[in-house]
Structures are given as structure tokens and as C-alpha cells.
Amino acid sequence: MDKLQHIDQLLRSAAQVPANAFVFDTDWDVIEKKLGRRKNRTFALWFFLALISISLTGSVIYSTRHPNLNTLVSKEIKARQSTETNIPYSKSTETDINLSSETHLAISDNEHSGDNKTSVKKRYFKDTITATIPYKNQQLLSSLEHQHPLIKGATSIGLFNWEIEDSLNLAMLELHAAAQSTVAKIHEISNLKRHWEIGPTFTPSLNGRFLSENKDNPNLINPLYKTLVANSERLTFTNNYGINIQYHGESNFYFSSGLFISQRGEKVDYDYLITNFENRVSGVVSSYSELKPSAFEKVVYSGSNSYHFIEIPLNIGYKFDISSKFELRSQIGLSYMALNQSQGKKGDPISLRLNDLSSLNFNTQNIAANVKTGIFYNKKNIAFGLEPMFGANLNTLDQNASLIKTKPFSYGINLSTNFKISKK
Numbered sequence: 001m002d003k004l005q006h007i008d009q010l011l012r013s014a015a016q017v018p019a020n021a022f023v024f025d026t027d028w029d030v031i032e033k034k035l036g037r038r039k040n041r042t043f044a045l046w047f048f049l050a051l052i053s054i055s056l057t058g059s060v061i062y063s064t065r066h067p068n069l070n071t072l073v074s075k076e077i078k079a080r081q082s083t084e085t086n087i088p089y090s091k092s093t094e095t096d097i098n099l100s101s102e103t104h105l106a107i108s109d110n111e112h113s114g115d116n117k118t119s120v121k122k123r124y125f126k127d128t129i130t131a132t133i134p135y136k137n138q139q140l141l142s143s144l145e146h147q148h149p150l151i152k153g154a155t156s157i158g159l160f161n162w163e164i165e166d167s168l169n170l171a172m173l174e175l176h177a178a179a180q181s182t183v184a185k186i187h188e189i190s191n192l193k194r195h196w197e198i199g200p201t202f203t204p205s206l207n208g209r210f211l212s213e214n215k216d217n218p219n220l221i222n223p224l225y226k227t228l229v230a231n232s233e234r235l236t237f238t239n240n241y242g243i244n245i246q247y248h249g250e251s252n253f254y255f256s257s258g259l260f261i262s263q264r265g266e267k268v269d270y271d272y273l274i275t276n277f278e279n280r281v282s283g284v285v286s287s288y289s290e291l292k293p294s295a296f297e298k299v300v301y302s303g304s305n306s307y308h309f310i311e312i313p314l315n316i317g318y319k320f321d322i323s324s325k326f327e328l329r330s331q332i333g334l335s336y337m338a339l340n341q342s343q344g345k346k347g348d349p350i351s352l353r354l355n356d357l358s359s360l361n362f363n364t365q366n367i368a369a370n371v372k373t374g375i376f377y378n379k380k381n382i383a384f385g386l387e388p389m390f391g392a393n394l395n396t397l398d399q400n401a402s403l404i405k406t407k408p409f410s411y412g413i414n415l416s417t418n419f420k421i422s423k424k
Helices: 007-014 025-065 069-083 125-132 135-147 149-157 165-188
Strands: 195-213 236-248 253-274 276-281 284-290 297-321 326-343 345-347 354-356 365-378 382-393 404-421
Touching: 195 382, 236 297, 236 404, 253 326, 253 345, 253 404, 297 345, 297 365, 326 382, 365 404
Parallel strands: 195 253
Antiparallel strands: 195 236, 195 404, 236 253, 253 297, 276 284, 297 326, 326 365, 345 354, 365 382, 382 404
16 A cells, blocks of 8 residues: 555656656656545545444434434333233223313323223324414424424324323423413514504615606607717615604504605716707707717716605505514505605707706606515514615606606615504
8 A cells, every 4th residue: 555655756766767758747647636536535435434423423312312202102101011000901992082172281190990991091182282372373383392302203193092191291281381471472572463653764775767768759869869878877876764654453464654855866977979960850850960070069977866856655564473573574555756856967868968957847746666575673662674675656757748758766775763652
């Protein structure tokens, strides 16, 4: 083995002899790769053996800490047989006993003897547990099964004879007590009580616009508009803020409204030459002609176009608990958006010259759609929310006669702090 490990050194020494001059560098590369593969295979073998050893060790440790249910059953049967040898057992004498809703998991040892016959009880643990714990809290059973392997085995089998019922009594009663305690806590801190929530919101968002051509306008759009103007307009960041108001009833549905200052717009970076002009027939643009180079116009402007709205939304939402403190809320609805102010400059779709937004006619009454979904952290009198949102105008900002139709949109993260008031 030692010689194999040093074969590369031996071969390199032999290569210095003129008789071995026919050995090329590529041959050495092949030899080194094969030696490397041998080392890799050795490493993989040791890694595989180590993995098997760790797995076996873990299995042994787990089995010692969590004894097998069959082992417990056999031990219990032997103990019963040694202490109660005088009690005859027969399948024909078995009598099913249903656990009522009043007794739940309470286990009694009522034995009826007569003519040397004893009725043996069957326990339907899984069905009883399911009936005891409300449906919405079924996850509690699964979580407790992981903590108590004996419970997991019991609920998976479904029914047991009297031989192992005593070994399960304590565990089942502990499960029942834990379930009742958890359900009581959930009801105690439940968010399904009727209440109002009001608080400030702040929404950093990314804004843009959807552009479309007005087919009802007979004028021809400048062929350079898309390349020089539209492609120079990009998304921009803005901040929205306001007061959020929500009403929560006794169901998972709630209603949301408020008063907000919303901004939408785009980032512009114009830098181009106007090289053509429009030809009109009866006042309608029908074609474009090239300007002389001496008549070219240079357009340079950088900034942000913004549209300021007063927004009043009306949304309907749905919530459900993730845990005792966290819940997921989703809402969708419409917003009335009154255009209050517009700032910036925009390239004209015909002349390509810049127009001030304040001089353009926009629709001051607008309707937008919005959707939000996010996580809320609930405390007794306050809730903190983190909601990704998206909103877009349903109608265009431009008047009906405009050649280009603009629909602003925004998406961002709504950060809210809701104070719970008027609880009932």
C-alpha cells in the first residue's frame, strides 16, 4: 500500500531517464487523476461508514428513551396475568363500552361478574379525543403526540383492551388537561370579539404606470414617442401614510377603511433630439416629416412625476389564527381617489416637447382597486401589521380626448399599528 501511495514519485523519477523520454505530460495528468479518484473513493467509503454509525447510534438512543408500544403491552399483559390469574378471559364475553361526553377520558374499572364471567371493556381513545377537542384545535393533538410517543401509538391504533388501559390512563388524562387548558387560553385571548381598531399606517412603495393608446382619438402618435419618451420613464419610490380604521365582528370577516394621502408617479430621465414634425389634415395628425438638422430641438430633463391623491378605501377582509399571538389577514376592495395635485413634466405624444403636468387636464375623481395580505402580531389592546400590498387605478388619469391613457399603480409594504377600542 505504501508503494502505491508513492507511485507518482517513483514514476516521476523514472521519467528523468532518457529511456523513458517517451512519457508525456498528459500521461502524468492521467495518472494523477486516477490516484485522485482512488483517494476520493476512500473518503466516500469512510464517510458512508460514519453516516451508518451515526444513524445506528441515534436509533439505539431513541429506542431507549422511547420504548416500543408492543413491549409495553406485553409487559402489561404479563403483569395482569400474574396478579389476576383467577379472572377468566374470553372474547365472547367482551362488551363494548362507549365513553359519553360527560365522562370524556375518565376511565373507571366497573366490572360486572356473574356466572364466573367478566365483561372486558374496550376503549376508543382516538374517537374520544377527537370528540373532546374542537375541530379548529385538532393540531394540538398532533403536537402532543410528538411529545408523548405512547399517545401517538394509542391514537394510531384506535382501540385497546383492558390489558393496557391502566398504562395509558395517566398519559390520556394529561393530554385531556393540556387540551382543555390550551382551549381555555385560546378563548381567553380570542380576537373574535367585536371591536374596533384604529391607528396610523405608513407604506413605502414602488410606483409606475400602465400606458395604452386611445383608439378613439384619430391623431397619429409620433413614431419616436415610445423610443424617446416612454422608454425614458421608470418606476419610482414614494411614501403613503394615513389613518386605518377596521371593524371586527364575531366572525373571521372584518371591514376596513380610513383616510390616506397616496402618491403615485414615475421617474423620468429625458435626453433626446426632436427630429420630426407632424403633418395635419383638417386638424388631425396624419403623418410626420423630417426636420432639417438646423431645426433639431434638444430635450433634457430629469426628475419625478408625482400624482397626489386623497384616498378613502372600503375593503372586506378575512383573518385566521396562525398561533395565539399571530394571525394572517387578507383584504381586498376599492378606493375612492381624489387627485389633489400633480407635479413634474411629461413628453407630448405628438410634438415630443415637454408639458408641465399642472397645465394638463386629468380626471380628479378616480377609482382604484387594492389587495393586501400579511401577518399581524396581536396583544391585548394593540396589533402590529406587516402587509404587502398592490393598488392600481381602474380608470385612466387622462381625459377622454387624450391620445395616451395612463393608469398609475403602486406596490409596497403596509406597516400599521392598530389600537383596539370599544371591545364587546
